[in-house]
Amino acid sequence: MINNQNETKTHIQISPIARPRRLRVSPWIRNMVSEHRVTVNDLIWPVFIQEGNNLRTPIASMPGVERLSIDLLTLAVKEARDLGIPAIALFPATPANLKTQDGEEAFNPENLVCRTIRAIKSAVPDIGVICDVALDPYTSHGQDGLVRNGIVVNDETVEVLCKQSVVQARAGCDVIAPSDMMDGRVGAIRKALDNAGFSHVAILSYAAKYASAFYGPFRDAVGSANNLGKSDKKTYQMDPSNSSEALREVALDIAEGADMVMVKPGMPYLDVVARVKDAFKVPTFAYQVSGEYAMLCAAAANGWLDREKVILESLLSFKRAGADGVLTYFAVEAAKLLKHN
Ligand code: PBG
Numbered sequence: 356m357i358n359n360q361n362e363t364k365t366h367i368q369i370s371p372i373a374r375p376r377r378l379r380v381s382p383w384i385r386n387m388v389s390e391h392r393v394t395v396n397d398l399i400w401p402v403f404i405q406e407g408n409n410l411r412t413p414i415a416s417m418p419g420v421e422r423l424s425i426d427l428l429t430l431a432v433k434e435a436r437d438l439g440i441p442a443i444a445l446f447p448a449t450p451a452n453l454k455t456q457d458g459e460e461a462f463n464p465e466n467l468v469c470r471t472i473r474a475i476k477s478a479v480p481d482i483g484v485i486c487d488v489a490l491d492p493y494t495s496h497g498q499d500g501l502v503r504n505g506i507v508v509n510d511e512t513v514e515v516l517c518k519q520s521v522v523q524a525r526a527g528c529d530v531i532a533p534s535d536m537m538d539g540r541v542g543a544i545r546k547a548l549d550n551a552g553f554s555h556v557a558i559l560s561y562a563a564k565y566a567s568a569f570y571g572p573f574r575d576a577v578g579s580a581n582n583l584g585k586s587d588k589k590t591y592q593m594d595p596s597n598s599s600e601a602l603r604e605v606a607l608d609i610a611e612g613a614d615m616v617m618v619k620p621g622m623p624y625l626d627v628v629a630r631v632k633d634a635f636k637v638p639t640f641a642y643q644v645s646g647e648y649a650m651l652c653a654a655a656a657n658g659w660l661d662r663e664k665v666i667l668e669s670l671l672s673f674k675r676a677g678a679d680g681v682l683t684y685f686a687v688e689a690a691k692l693l694k695h696n
Contacts, residue, residue, distance in 0.1 A: 391674040393667065395439040395693055399485065399640070400686035403576045404428055404471050405448045416572035417645055418652050420684050422448050425471050429478045431687075438690035442483030444532065444682055445471055448578045449492045457501055458493030462518035469526035476527040485559060486528040488520050488544065489535035497574075497582030499535040499591065507590055513540045517547035524553040532617070534561040536591040542611030559640065560613040563601035563627055566592035569620045569646030576645065601627045602634055609637060617682075620644040622669060625676040632677030641673045643683040651685075663692055 378388050403422040410424040447467040453460045460466050489499040500512035520531045533540050541560050548556050566589045574580035605616050618628045619642035632639045655662035666685045673681045
């Protein structure tokens with residue numbers, strides 16, 4: 356190794372006043388000046404549920420992620436709680452025979468999601484339960500809303516989303532997370548929850564949700580990929596080319612009563628996370644979606660990336676961008692890594 360003395364003798368003399376490397380010389384000082392940190396409190400774990408008992412189904416495009424029956428999910432959620440994970444987000448894989456044109460199963464109080472909420476609330480009462488609100492797990496066409504003459508209609512869909520929200524709140528859900536991107540749904544859901552006696556149930560809106568190709572593996576996981584077929588969600592999810600529009604969406608949702616907002620996907624949209632947090636200062640979450648998970652897993656499986664390091668670095672990037680927390684399929688693994696770090 357060249358020492359500094361020799362270096363100054365044999366190289367051009369430079370003496371900048373500021374030498375940022377002074378603050379990087381050893382771990383203690385790097386730790387002392389570090390600006391952002393991921394903790395287990397930042398992690399929300401999205402999970403997939405299926406019918407049955409003692410059943411687990413691997414999802415090919417999301418290695419390591421499984422759809423679990425309620426009994427097994429309850430055990431997994433206990434483990435998550437013991438690791439300190441504050442909340443889970445529930446996603447049901449609805450049996451094909453229950454999917455209909457208008458997705459009525461969405462507001463059946465005995466549907467898979469409602470039974471799961473009750474099971475988790477009684478077995479693991481101290482973990483937060485967040486439920487997605489959208490019709491895509493329940494519709495035969497795989498769209499998030501009702502389809503009339505080939506069009507995903509807004510206001511009629513919002514009425515159904517209100518019913519879905521109230522049914523989930525009645526089952527014990529703590530946070531309603533509308534992911535459907537219909538206009539005016541946050542205000543309508545807030546009113547419906549309040550009228551039904553659930554003024555304490557919070558709303559985390561997927562305020563800036565983009566029409567993204569990164570959701571592919573998720574649609575395999577909940578079994579909606581075939582229903583959707585070659586259709587897309589571009590008439591309601593946002594155009595990836597827009598970011599000022601995201602601010603407008605967030606402003607509307609906050610005005611309508613959203614307690615927290617989300618940007619989705621995550622890593623390709625960190626600029627949006629930063630703009631949203633900067634502009635509104637409200638609790639802001641980002642969703643590291645299924646395609647992001649799949650990408651990192653695939654590269655790690657090939658030995659192209661160091662899995663543990665990229666998990667933690669990717670989560671840190673969300674915090675640096677201004678996110679207050681991250682929905683991530685890595686939550687349990689990351690919580691374990693953070694324990695040993
Ligand atoms: C349903 C919903 C989707 C995701 C979360 N809620 C898929 C979609 O909009 O098609 C995607 C999550 C992921 O990819 O991990 N409205």
